[in-house]
């Protein structure tokens with residue numbers, strides 16, 4: 001057995017609340033989102049979790065979630081690395097559009113394909129495969145070495161950047177990742193074996 005990897009999708013954002021495609025737009029958390037992030041931290045604190053390092057994206061909703069969690073476990077000053085590799089999927093031309101308006105314009109099925117398929121790019125944006133092509137190397141080269149040294153690592157990121165990472169960790173097929181949904185502010189705790197395979201996975205709901 002080696003270390004622990006804790007993945008958390010940011011708390012509810014202003015544009016989650018407004019039902020807008022967000023992608024790389026840098027929107028803030030809502031009051032509820034701040035609360036969700038603090039609650040995630042409280043859950044981890046109750047388990048006695050402390051971290052050796054934290055990783056987040058360059059977007060404030062993930063950074064603030066990360067900080068709330070670290071504050072809750074009493075590690076507000078912990079070293080935190082921010083990288084664009086962990087950003088949300090780039091939603092391209094859909095960013096800023098209302099998801100229901102998009103369904104009315106392009107149809108329910110097309111919008112679902114853009115949102116949840118593995119390899120279909122939304123107009124001007126990234127498919128989940130494209131997102132994985134930046135998330136996975138970053139995980140392999142930067143994050144995983146910490147876990148394999150036995151450390152406990154926090155990754156506070158986004159729905160689709162984490163879906164791409166979980167797809168690889170869990171060995172999901174493209175048709176399986178379509179069904180994978182992540183709740184806001186829900187910690188997912190992986191223990192890894194020394195050979196980097198997953199020893200256990202626990203969703204703290």
Ligand SMILES: O=C(O)[C@@H](CO)OP(=O)(O)O
Nearest residue numbers: 020021022023088115159
């Ligand atoms: O808008 C977005 O950036 C994402 C996450 O909120 O949306 P979806 O769940 O539709 O991929």
